[in-house]
Amino acid sequence: MNALRESVSLAEEMVRFGARAKVAARGMGRSAPHDKTLALTYLADLLAGRERDILAANQQDVETAREAGLDTPRLNRLTLTPAIMDEMRAACLHVAQLPDPVGATESQWQRPNGLLVGRMRIPLGVIAMIYEARPNVTIDAAILCIKAGNTVILRGGSEALRSNIALATLLQEALAHAGLPADAAQLVTTTDRAAITALCKLDQYIDVIIPRGGEGLVQAVTEAAVMPVLKHFKGVCHAFIDADVDMDAALNIVFNGKVQRPGVCNALECLLVHKDVAARFLPMAGDRLGAVGVELRACPRALPLLGPEAKLQQPEDKGQEFHDLILAVCVVDSLDEALEYIARYGSNHTEVICTRDHVNALRFLREADASMVAVNASSRFNDGGQLGLGAEIGISTSKLHAYGPMGVQELTTTKFVVLGQGQVRE
Amino acid sequence: MNALRESVSLAEEMVRFGARAKVAARGMGRSAPHDKTLALTYLADLLAGRERDILAANQQDVETAREAGLDTPRLNRLTLTPAIMDEMRAACLHVAQLPDPVGATESQWQRPNGLLVGRMRIPLGVIAMIYEARPNVTIDAAILCIKAGNTVILRGGSEALRSNIALATLLQEALAHAGLPADAAQLVTTTDRAAITALCKLDQYIDVIIPRGGEGLVQAVTEAAVMPVLKHFKGVCHAFIDADVDMDAALNIVFNGKVQRPGVCNALECLLVHKDVAARFLPMAGDRLGAVGVELRACPRALPLLGPEAKLQQPEDKGQEFHDLILAVCVVDSLDEALEYIARYGSNHTEVICTRDHVNALRFLREADASMVAVNASSRFNDGGQLGLGAEIGISTSKLHAYGPMGVQELTTTKFVVLGQGQVRE
Numbered sequence: 001m002n003a004l005r006e007s008v009s010l011a012e013e014m015v016r017f018g019a020r021a022k023v024a025a026r027g028m029g030r031s032a033p034h035d036k037t038l039a040l041t042y043l044a045d046l047l048a049g050r051e052r053d054i055l056a057a058n059q060q061d062v063e064t065a066r067e068a069g070l071d072t073p074r075l076n077r078l079t080l081t082p083a084i085m086d087e088m089r090a091a092c093l094h095v096a097q098l099p100d101p102v103g104a105t106e107s108q109w110q111r112p113n114g115l116l117v118g119r120m121r122i123p124l125g126v127i128a129m130i131y132e133a134r135p136n137v138t139i140d141a142a143i144l145c146i147k148a149g150n151t152v153i154l155r156g157g158s159e160a161l162r163s164n165i166a167l168a169t170l171l172q173e174a175l176a177h178a179g180l181p182a183d184a185a186q187l188v189t190t191t192d193r194a195a196i197t198a199l200c201k202l203d204q205y206i207d208v209i210i211p212r213g214g215e216g217l218v219q220a221v222t223e224a225a226v227m228p229v230l231k232h233f234k235g236v237c238h239a240f241i242d243a244d245v246d247m248d249a250a251l252n253i254v255f256n257g258k259v260q261r262p263g264v265c266n267a268l269e270c271l272l273v274h275k276d277v278a279a280r281f282l283p284m285a286g287d288r289l290g291a292v293g294v295e296l297r298a299c300p301r302a303l304p305l306l307g308p309e310a311k312l313q314q315p316e317d318k319g320q321e322f323h324d325l326i327l328a329v330c331v332v333d334s335l336d337e338a339l340e341y342i343a344r345y346g347s348n349h350t351e352v353i354c355t356r357d358h359v360n361a362l363r364f365l366r367e368a369d370a371s372m373v374a375v376n377a378s379s380r381f382n383d384g385g386q387l388g389l390g391a392e393i394g395i396s397t398s399k400l401h402a403y404g405p406m407g408v409q410e411l412t413t414t415k416f417v418v419l420g421q422g423q424v425r426e
Numbered sequence: 427m428n429a430l431r432e433s434v435s436l437a438e439e440m441v442r443f444g445a446r447a448k449v450a451a452r453g454m455g456r457s458a459p460h461d462k463t464l465a466l467t468y469l470a471d472l473l474a475g476r477e478r479d480i481l482a483a484n485q486q487d488v489e490t491a492r493e494a495g496l497d498t499p500r501l502n503r504l505t506l507t508p509a510i511m512d513e514m515r516a517a518c519l520h521v522a523q524l525p526d527p528v529g530a531t532e533s534q535w536q537r538p539n540g541l542l543v544g545r546m547r548i549p550l551g552v553i554a555m556i557y558e559a560r561p562n563v564t565i566d567a568a569i570l571c572i573k574a575g576n577t578v579i580l581r582g583g584s585e586a587l588r589s590n591i592a593l594a595t596l597l598q599e600a601l602a603h604a605g606l607p608a609d610a611a612q613l614v615t616t617t618d619r620a621a622i623t624a625l626c627k628l629d630q631y632i633d634v635i636i637p638r639g640g641e642g643l644v645q646a647v648t649e650a651a652v653m654p655v656l657k658h659f660k661g662v663c664h665a666f667i668d669a670d671v672d673m674d675a676a677l678n679i680v681f682n683g684k685v686q687r688p689g690v691c692n693a694l695e696c697l698l699v700h701k702d703v704a705a706r707f708l709p710m711a712g713d714r715l716g717a718v719g720v721e722l723r724a725c726p727r728a729l730p731l732l733g734p735e736a737k738l739q740q741p742e743d744k745g746q747e748f749h750d751l752i753l754a755v756c757v758v759d760s761l762d763e764a765l766e767y768i769a770r771y772g773s774n775h776t777e778v779i780c781t782r783d784h785v786n787a788l789r790f791l792r793e794a795d796a797s798m799v800a801v802n803a804s805s806r807f808n809d810g811g812q813l814g815l816g817a818e819i820g821i822s823t824s825k826l827h828a829y830g831p832m833g834v835q836e837l838t839t840t841k842f843v844v845l846g847q848g849q850v851r852e
Contacts, residue, residue, distance in 0.1 A: 029793065111812070203648075227824070230826070252850050255850075256850035256851055367455065367456050369548075372843075373546075373842070373844070374845075376848050377844050377846025380851035381541065381844055386851065388537055398633070398654060399550050399633050399654075399839040400654035400826065401826040404841060413827075415796065415799060416797060416798040416813060417791050418803050418807055419800075420807075424686075424803075424806070425682055425807060
């Protein structure tokens with residue numbers, strides 16, 4: 001009975017979060033660009049002025065988590081440093097200076113009856129952001145949502161609770177300072193995971209939910225949510241080395257894709273090499289990658305062309321997101337076979353072709369189904385900042401609404417605006 | 427055990443549908459504009475040449491449904507006539523002639539490192555369309571999906587099964603004639619509703635699911651689906667008559683909105699009148715609407731200004747989609763109160779202001795949250811054809827991906843294409 005009563009009251013609490021967010025969304029929707037800019041620049045000041053308090057709160061979080069045995073990668077993501085605080089401040093100022101995306105009618109056309117029809121860019125409304133214990137995401141996500149005129153309900157991993165409370169206080173202070181509704185950024189402070197399930201049901205208040213974290217979290221939110229989900233699944237990225245290719249450029253691209261930051265979603269996981277170039281390309285690639293400790297898992301045709309440390313590929317190595325210095329390697333007979341392989345084992349994230357052949361480049365761009373497709377460039381460019389979006393809240397690997405990095409623009413939508421002089425329908 | 431075995435085999439059958447659709451999607455994605463045009467024009471020919479067979483199959487459906495006691499509105503929607511066949515043919519030719527939406531890079535910019543970054547418009551992929559027993563939707567939905575380079579899995583209401591089989595046969599014939607994969611349009615022929623639930627789980631094959639029909643169907647699909655849903659909920663549309671207004675134009679707009687076709691989602695359900703104009707406007711509106719039998723349900727301030735047949739409004743009349751010749755009427759003190767009312771009782775579908783006041787017009791356009799917001803024009807214009815989109819597959823009332831009528835363009839998405847000369851990330 002107690003558990004039932006608690007879960008009812010938790011659900012009711014989430015309803016209140018939703019209702020407040022929806023009221024605040026109207027205020028944000030009609031806010032002027034200047035007020036949003038002011039909130040973000042003031043937030044940068046607050047982050048500087050209160051740095052000591054925030055780092056102290058974070059220190060407590062880190063100590064508690066360490067005692068509880070949190071693993072090192074997660075402890076690292078939980079830890080705020082003066083350098084990360086600087087980055088958060090820089091992000092506030094950067095997003096403040098981006099062009100305001102909402103309010104303007106982007107295109108307009110006239111109908112035969114004289115109606116002027118246009119599309120006006122507007123905020124999405126209320127965004128629920130569910131993420132792991134990474135306190136900097138609290139600021140990064142909130143400032144993008146605010147810039148786009150949305151309100152956000154933040155639910156971060158429980159290990160970061162003290163840090164998030166300290167940061168959310170600043171967010172609300174900055175909003176109020178600029179005359180914007182403080183409820184435009186609300187933090188859910190309960191650590192009960194049932195809060196997430198409750199939020200997933202509130203489609204009368206929440207326009208979109210964005211899970212950001214491990215595959216389990218994303219899957220759970222996707223299954224429970226009745227509102228649209230913008231999600232970011234895994235990145236199984238391939239590079240195809242075509243027969244006619246600039247060998248040095250291709251080597252650099254493969255090396256950069258695998259080695260620069262192997263733990264991220266736009267790192268390379270598989271190298272596909274055209275049979276006509278395999279005997280020249282693979283020995284060089286094996287040397288270069290082997291020298292920095294990349295483990296190569298090769299198909300039977302590739303194996304003899306690589307160094308003695310290369311291993312024979314197992315079936316599960318295909319389509320695997322290694323998140324590590326491991327690379328699958330396959331020889332293919334043709335561009336068609338490469339495209340077939342990518343269609344089967346890719347994850348719609350990032351696909352690269354290295355080629356000098358114009359027709360093959362165009363075919364790859366058109367036919368490889370991924371949120372970013374590149375010719376002669378590293379997979380590591382699939383990132384909002386690198387592509388020129390200014391900043392990103394995540395990379396969408398599903399096709400609706402946004403496919404690829406989501407910046408401020410992707411946190412908006414359009415509505416039809418119709419200007420008449422009394423027209424009615426015949 | 428038998429039921430379990432059946433549902434397992436049904437789920438497996440749906441997996442096969444999904445897998446075939448996904449294979450066909452690659453063929454559609456690389457198809458040339460000409461092939462899609464050819465398929466659609468040939469389909470128009472087939473609809474003419476086989477009209478007798480289709481009408482005969484439909485006649486059987488209608489008779490069976492009548493014997494089973496289907497109500498008249500649904501029998502009407504089930505029935506095909508030579509006139510509806512003409513409309514379906516015209517739709518094929520019209521959609522064939524629309525500009526091809528896919529393949530081009532719509533915008534491109536250069537990064538400081540020389541990378542050219544662009545957005546290429548691409549098909550969504552595999553679309554599952556779940557709809558009621560309206561055989562013309564089989565053609566309307568399929569041709570829009572095909573034009574946009576998608577493949578579609580069609581699951582129509584079971585009462586229309588014979589008609590849908592006849593129509594789907596023509597769809598596949600037309601696709602094959604144009605050298606396109608016949609599996610680009612597949613009809614699910616099982617009448618077991620478990621097929622819908624099974625489709626809702628296939629996010630490895632299906633990119634988006636579109637339920638079109640009653641609120642129960644939409645709700646069920648939304649709750650079960652793990653992939654994105656493009657949905658069309660109810661339309662509770664308001665018209666606000668401002669203090670400074672062209673009285674005749676406003677009367678026409680209200681009359682058209684309520685009377686021209688009261689059973690549809692963009693019909694008016696509620697009239698909000700500024701207090702300064704209520705004493706002049708409402709008696710005229712009452713006369714004009716009363717003359718054609720519209721039942722008026724008025725707030726206490728509006729009631730004495732309307733004829734004797736007007737009724738006092740009950741709380742449930744607010745936010746009600748009457749789908750009938752019934753109109754709620756309220757007097758409000760200001761534009762702010764009207765916007766407050768719409769925020770509370772509207773359904774994000776269509777909102778109209780009648781005004782001569784420029785500032786109020788701009789505020790209403792910006793602040794009323796609906797997929798179409800109109801100044802001095804009828805709510806009935808919220809329709810893909812009327813707004814100039816060419817044709818529509820439905821009207822989205824949720825904001826992600828599409829908000830408002832969804833035409834061919836809304837059945838596509840964009841991916842990032844990156845053209846490099848060997849760039850890697852620093």
